[in-house]
Amino acid sequence: MKRLSLTLLLAAVTATACGDHRDLSPVKRSGELATKREYSVLQGVEAQERSRLHAGTPLVRKHALDSEYDAIGLPSRGSDYGYVWIIAKSDTLPEVKVLPEGASFDITASQVTDIARQVVLSKEVQDYLSAHTTK
Numbered sequence: 001m002k003r004l005s006l007t008l009l010l011a012a013v014t015a016t017a018c019g020d021h022r023d024l025s026p027v028k029r030s031g032e033l034a035t036k037r038e039y040s041v042l043q044g045v046e047a048q049e050r051s052r053l054h055a056g057t058p059l060v061r062k063h064a065l066d067s068e069y070d071a072i073g074l075p076s077r078g079s080d081y082g083y084v085w086i087i088a089k090s091d092t093l094p095e096v097k098v099l100p101e102g103a104s105f106d107i108t109a110s111q112v113t114d115i116a117r118q119v120v121l122s123k124e125v126q127d128y129l130s131a132h133t134t135k
Contacts, residue, residue, distance in 0.1 A: 030093035038092060041067045042085045042099040049073055049083050058111050059083060060118045070119040072129075074105035086128075088119045095124035109133045 044065045059073035069090075073083030084105040087097045112129045115121065121129070 028091065028093045028095075034092045035097070037067070038069060038087050038090055038097055039099065041065055041069050041071060042087065042097060045071050045073065046083070046085050046099050049085075051081055052083070053080055054083060055080070056106060058107060058115060060088075060115055062119060072115055072119070072125075074107050077104035077106050086125060088115075088125060089122040090125075095122055096128045105132065107133055108135055 041064050045061055049059065054073075054075040056075050058075065061071040061073065063069070064071035070088040072086045072088055074086065076082040076084055084103045085099045090097055107129060109130070112126070112133060115129070116126065
């Protein structure tokens with residue numbers, strides 16, 4: 001009887017300490033390994049479109065490189081060629097992934113609206129794009 005009580009007490013303590021801590025919102029992973037897939041998609045589309053004449057028009061690549069990610073190409077500022085690429089909705093941290101990092105781009109508010117009609121943008125990407133709009 002004592003052994004059964006001790007076993008039940010131990011089970012109760014373990015259940016409390018290791019309780020069900022499920023959160024309804026998913027926890028996003030971070031780090032080099034977690035983000036590798038998203039960055040390789042960005043690198044691939046950047047390499048494909050590097051020498052493309054953009055004429056100020058953003059590109060949307062749904063399921064870029066046959067992946068699960070949608071990529072947005074924003075015309076590089078100061079050049080008629082190349083794009084700055086962003087994952088529309090990231091599964092990992094950081095929420096906003098841009099390649100090449102630190103590159104400038106041009107985008108208008110109406111272009112952001114048009115992109116949002118074509119693909120699902122995370123709130124963070126939507127905010128990032130809106131903060132960088134011109135005119």
